[in-house]
Amino acid sequence: MNMILTSTVNGLVLSAIYILVALGFGLQLSIMGIFNFAHGAVYMIGAYVTYGLSVALGLNQWVSLLISVILVGASGLLLEKFCFRPFQSKPTHMIVMAIALIMILETAVEVTLGGVTRALPAFVPGIFKAGSISVDNERVLAFAIGAVLLAALTFLIQKTKIGQQMLAVAQDAEGAALQGIDTHRIAATATVIACATAALSGSLMATIFSMNPFMGDNILLKAIQVVILSGIGSIGGVLVGGLIMGFLNAFLPVLINASVGEVITILIVLGILLIRPKGLFGYELF
Amino acid sequence: MHTESLKRQRRNITIAAICVVVGLLFALPQLGLSVYFMHTLIGVFIWIIVANSLRLLGLSGQGSIGHAAFMAIGAYTSAILAKFLGWSPWITMPIGVLVTVVVGFLVAVPFTRVRGIYFTMVSLFFGIGVLAVNQVFNKWTGGYSGIISIPRLFAYIKTPYYYFCLALMVICLLIMYRLEHSRIGLTWKAVAQSYSVASSIGINEAWQRILCLGVSCFFAAIAGVAYAHYYVILTQETFSFNTSINVFVYMTVGGAGLFAGPIAGTAVLLIIPELLRDLREYVPFIYAAILLIVLFLMPQGLAGLPAQLWQLIKRPARAKRMASEKEVGERAP
Structure with missing residues (x-):
């Protein structure tokens, strides 16, 4: 019983993080039509900037988290202008671009800080107790921040003008441009949002688990899995897809062998891709 | 004239x-040739075969970022048979290739349902899936730590391996070149350009794509078995997602549009970091710099560089001619 509860909590936390990262990845995919494989590296950089500011420079941890989110988010502007925009219509070149970015970022961290695994100190140390379950505060925090941010992002996309413009560009970039929407500005906004959420979720994950220069690779694959599961262009879909993936990843290693669980997850993703390429809720990109 | x-x-x-x-x-x-450099060149020969087989797959419009999985199937099959059953590598290598081709044809059938970027995604998850299966059967494959001391083809000297891999590469490249310029290659290119037009003129589009994946697997598996019996160690990392991506990068940086592209890309991206290995942890920066230079300055890739330079030499003359023509045009009315 206790195990099931713990796994449920873990599933919720994992889902929140997966959804945040997948939303950023999915935004870039639907608005710019690019598979940004460097998203995991941005996530890693976010965690390391928070680490550098709080542990190495001794700033308050919340302040350093904020600075990290702002810095990495702002660097999204540069990424969009110099790295993504020239390759929007060339998916193969975009993949090479992303590889170059990943190599530069990961090597930069490895050279300056070394490849060792580090831990970011907890934002709120301590343990949260409710009845028979006890969870460390970090996980509660990660889930809470994730949920609040998700609500805010959903509001942004569904209710505000810029969100509506994003949806329009995602549906048909040319049509949106004809209506007077500045597609480059929308793409830049989407990239900034994606980078900022990636930095935030990276920092949160670094407190729960640990951090190393290659922590982004795994989460990137999970984000792609979530986006494929849910389909492109559906926020509600990403929510459901993230929950499914989070719970699969929390329960399968406990219930059965971890490597068999991995195979099952991959089989589910492959099956969805082959039977219904547009995912459970989305539409087909091309 | x-x-x-x-x-x-x-x-x-x-x-x-x-x-x-x-x-x-x-x-x-x-x-x-120094033994060390011979070792590097053997690696280059093996990866050239893989990169070109990936380009062969790309001819039919299917871009894969999970191609190392097919190498893995061939390599592991051959290695396990040779190590645990004690068969000669000369027998297990063809068996490994055969198994890979069969697997390739089998998975190609459902893969024809998806095209373009979705095919790329399917190939990505196929690659990861093969690795995950590799973990499940860790009794045979060794899981993370992998298989070690796979039987060798030749004794401990490198020269026979060098000739073997070089010959293998030359033969594979010749076959692939002929294939590309044969009727089959043209059909694949037609399918890549527009599958609907291709099927409207009587090409069985799905079968052509299955065939292309099968043939591409054949060459990938040849490289895989050669790898297994040369390096004599296979781990989880050997054929990971990174490997597949690297092969993809070799092909794209070299220039996917040209037959010489993957050859140039593999050679440059494998040999230059090897020459600069004194820089140690900074080598990825060099690698990334090469990628960026090619991306921004060479639209045709490394192999397109000679043609590009030729254009650059010719351009001043043409620009001068065009300028004078424009002048004449402006004066005329």
Whole structure:
């Protein structure tokens, strides 16, 4: 019983993080039509900037988290202008671009800080107790921040003008441009949002688990899995897809062998891709 | 005017150049090639086969970022048979290739349902899936730590391996070149351009794509078995997602549009970091710098560089001519 509860909590936390990262990845995919494989590296950089500011420079941890989110988010502007925009219509070149970015970022961290695994100190140390379950505060925090941010992002996309413009560009970039929407500005906004959420979720994950220069690779694959599961262009879909993936990843290693669980997850993703390429809720990109 | 003879002349020059390069490669061990560099070159030969097989797959419009999985199937099959059953590598290598081709044809059937970027995604998850399966059967495959001391093809000296891999590469490249310029290759290119037009003129589009994946697997598996019995160790990392991506990068950086592309890309991206290995942890920066230079300055890739330079030399003359024509045009009315 206790195990099931713990796994449920873990599933919720994992889902929140997966959804945040997948939303950023999915935004870039639907608005710019690019598979940004460097998203995991941005996530890693976010965690390391928070680490550098709080542990190495001794700033308050919340302040350093904020600075990290702002810095990495702002660097999204540069990424969009110099790295993504020239390759929007060339998916193969975009993949090479992303590889170059990943190599530069990961090597930069490895050279300056070394490849060792580090831990970011907890934002709120301590343990949260409710009845028979006890969870460390970090996980509660990660889930809470994730949920609040998700609500805010959903509001942004569904209710505000810029969100509506994003949806329009995602549906048909040319049509949106004809209506007077500045597609480059929308793409830049989407990239900034994606980078900022990636930095935030990276920092949160670094407190729960640990951090190393290659922590982004795994989460990137999970984000792609979530986006494929849910389909492109559906926020509600990403929510459901993230929950499914989070719970699969929390329960399968406990219930059965971890490597068999991995195979099952991959089989589910492959099956969805082959039977219904547009995912459970989305539409087909091309 | 004399375009036909000019074309023939250029072709003869190309053939002569290729013969010289291949001859030089065959002569290198006699000319006192260091063992270390021989080791590097053997790796280059193996990865050239893979990168070109990926380009072959790309001819039918299917871009894969999970191609190392097919190498893995061949390599592990051959390695396990040779190690645990004690069969000769000369027997297990063809078996490994055969198994991979069968698997390739089988998975190609459902894969034809998806196209373009979705095919790429399917290939990505197929690659990861093969690795995950590899973990499940860790009793045979060794899981993370992998298989070690796989039986060798030759004794501990590198020279026979060098000749073997070089010959293998030359033969594979010749076959792939002929294939690309045969009727089958043209059909694949037609399918890549527009599958609906291709099927409207009577091409069985799905079958052509299955065939292309199967043939591509054949070459990937050849490289895989050669890898297994040369390096004699296979781990989880050997054929990971990174490997697949690297092969994809070799092909794209070299220039996916040209037959020489993957060859140039593999050679440059494997040999230059090896020459600069004194920089140690900074080597990925060099690698990334090469990628960025190619991305921004060479739209045709590394192999397109000679043509690009030629254009650059010719351009001033043409620009001058165009400017004078414009001047005349402006004066005329």
